Amino acid sequence: MEVAMKVQHFQERNLLLHGPWKWLVNEFASYYGVSDAYTKLRYLSYIMDVATPTADCLTLIHDLLSPVKSNTKHKLSHQENRILGEVEDQVQQILNVIFENYKSLDESLPSGMMSVFKAATGSPAPALVPAIKLYSLLHDILTPEIQLKICGYFQAAAKKRSRRHQAETDEFILSNNGSALMDPMTLSMSYQKMKFLISSIKNEIFTDIEIQKQNILPSFIDLPNLSAPIYSADLCSKLRAFLVSCPPPGPSRPVIELVIATADFQRDLSSSNIKPVKGGVEAKELFHSYITCWIEEKRHSLLDSCKLDKVKCSDIKTSQSTTPFIDDMYDQLTETLNEYEIIISRWPEFTIILENAVADVEKAIIKALERQYADVLAPLKDGLAPKIIGKYVQKFTKGTAVIYVVPDELGVLLNSMKRILFVLHPKIETKLKSWCPCTPPGGNAIPGERLSEITVMLRADFRNHIQAIVEKLAENTKVQTATKLKKIIQDSKETVVESDVRSRMQPLKDLLINTIENLHSVFEPHVFITVLRNFWDRMGQDVLHFMENRRENMSWYKGLRIAISVLDEIFAAQMQKLLGNALQEKDLEPPPSVIEVQSMFARIF
Template sequence: MGETDEFVTNNSDPNIWDPSAMSAAYQKMTMVCKNVKNEIYTDIEIQNQDILPSFLDLPNLSASIYSTDLSNRLRAFLVACPPSGPSPTVAELVIATADFQRDLSSWNISPIQGGVDAKELFHLYIMIWIQDRRLSLLESCKLDKVKWSGVRTQHSTTPFVDEMYTRLNETIQDYQVIISRWPEYIFVLESAIADVEKAIVEALEKQYADVLAPLKENLAPKKLSFKYVQKLTKRNVIAYTVPDELGILLNSMKRMLDVIRPKIEAQFKSWSSCIPDVGNAAPGDRLSEVTVMLRAKFRNYLQAVVEKLVENSKLQKTTMLKKILQDSKESVGESDIRSKMHNLKEQLTNTVNHLHSVCETNVFIALSRGYWDRMGQIVLSFLENRKENRAWYKGSRVAVSILDDTFAAQMQQLLGNSLKEQDLEPPRSIVEVRSILCKDTAVSKSKSFYY
């Protein structure tokens, strides 16, 4: 133990220590823990030789002295050389201290008042480490710290997300040593991770505020007040085009939901098995809240984009589906209806092609199917007010056929074999339209939007 006296009695500022000196100090303290444990084990072996008087319990006697002295020495050492985080050498000392306490218990050494209590020794430092890491990661999420604007990865996502989640995963790995010995710290760590994840989403929304701004009017339920109607009549007739930056944002959110976050959730779920009784709270609850929030935002943005695309079709009479249906009565031939649908079909084709250029596969499929479903809703709404008038059926039947062929053909052409069979199935609104046209009241129970 004498080798560590210099660390315990040294009053110099630990901040001026170089990393190698600090690392060496922790390695020496780790060795002290192991040596003291070996001394106690040697005393147990001596006791088992039955060469000492029966009234003398050498292991308990020596352990009481050793453990108390080691506890005081560790406490003084941590004050003199406070650990800034769970670095490898600090982790080794945590392990050695916890193993010392565990082994004494397994050797039937009586509880020692003032002896080594690993968790009590490191508790405050662990809490400070997690809080410091949380604050550091939150700082990196501030808008002036985000340096990846306009840049995209091979997944057509922002590097900011990958960078932040790399750091989150490193944080989780750093605390494996702590959690494996004291699972109750799962909740503190999870809370910090969840706070950072929320900050990541907020940073994304601020970073891409310009491309999200046009979607705001489609995110909230519309109230047909006089001011809203006035706004509609005065707005510029300019078709909406999904910007590349919005594609990056949506791709990033989808990657977070499907690829990056599930790994973190799986890790916390595996840790949860270490806690027998967690009461009202369970590991993963905070992360689940983030999942629900992120999924809702992603869904709302997709729906807002789809509404914008549908609004494009209403800017010109030649692409307004409801107007085309109104002009297409039973007396009009199918070729005439197809001719009236030509401009709309061309608009749909160009829009789907553009979506493919800015969105990764899963986002592209979700938007395309949402767009398909929304156009089908226009036909459905038109028919529901004319169920008893079969004169409108032919035009609607041709229109639905063109919608199906256009969306399915473009998705198939752009994605090829990577497209799943279920992605080509008609969305709910189309199924309901066909049900009306076939006088079939069966309605699909599948979801109306596809994310």
């Protein structure tokens, strides 16, 4: 046999005896009465000396060993039993190597094993099938102990490959050692490396799924659910250590990509019927504290931008006659929402945290505006010292009488508030509300509630400022006797002619026209219309109160009708003159107080 093997160049990948030499060995054994079992065992002993974890080698071992193991008629001699025991030990060793390296087998290499660690190929190695067959020949795979043992080999393989994959990311954890100072390029590289690690681990698990689908393993082996807990738990530990060592500074692109990769890994395992793993990858749990920290840091940063010393005070106005501050702040809010959109799509429950931060910033923006324009808001409040009011009033005569003039700065403030209320805030609200249907139920907070509060606050502040301005303008009409509407009506009797009333109202008309032109110069069209219609309504209220207090005295009614008519003409004519086609029909309709006055006249006459 040794001569035959030498002549036929017996080696790792050339194990079969063939031709005349095979015939000669068999004849020699038959002539000298050597048993078939001894012949095969002796041949096997030579094979095991050069055996490789390859399909052809394992198949040959099985073919030679199977008759020996299954032959019940011939009782093995002491020598044969000794050789069989040695062969089985060697076979077991090579099977151990195969099962613990089942993704590193390569039939094309002389050794049958990769010398360099490579990614899983996605398909089972050819040697795996004869290896399972051979293991079944050596052991009763129906016993729990044997089943547990072979499962242990595959688990050992997973641990080995998991360690090899993770070794490539150790440099970032060991070198950074928890330092938050990392240049952007290094940070990007480290997070890309972790993302690649997740991809590699996912490939390992999906390769096991493909192997399982081939039905080459015993039914009791669920390879994906054997390896996935190991891969997932190791990956989770590595990710946790990495995030501690290289904390994500914010939702930058490399960080978000790692978040997505982690979440997708967890989702893909679940969709592939991999059982939940204790200690395995839970993407939300891994990143929750970092995400909430990012949102809080962004909140503090934006709130800091709203401080009085940070808000740029300048005469610069935008094309909408607003302060650039509001567009800058809302651009940052929009950018923030865009940064978190991918995270919200994965975990909608962060919507509430983000909404609270946005609401706090919006509130701070309004407060910052009011602080920035505190000087022009001060005269609108009651009980102010004359020296504060003086800057925003005009001498009406050489005497002490003064009137309030709406300054340009107040126009910028109200124009800005109107833009926030009707343009900028609704965009933010629409974006956040689009995420609300995905937000899981539970908790005390209601999605959208904080933003609704901001809307209510904005409307109230905007309305209050306009009302305060209107009251100031109404007070202007009472500064001089000649412009007091009540005095003009009182001086008009039943017999008065319309031209007389119009003549008496000329000073008031001049004052109102000047006031309206001033309002038009400081407010953008929509705010101008709002203020003017409120002013119109306020003047109508004076007429209405006069009528209600003198129901029994009919002598003033003619003058009242003429006066209210002149007021309507002034406001409607000035709006048409200053805004032209920009007006809508509803803008020229009489305000509520004027409609009520007209209704009272209709009932009386």
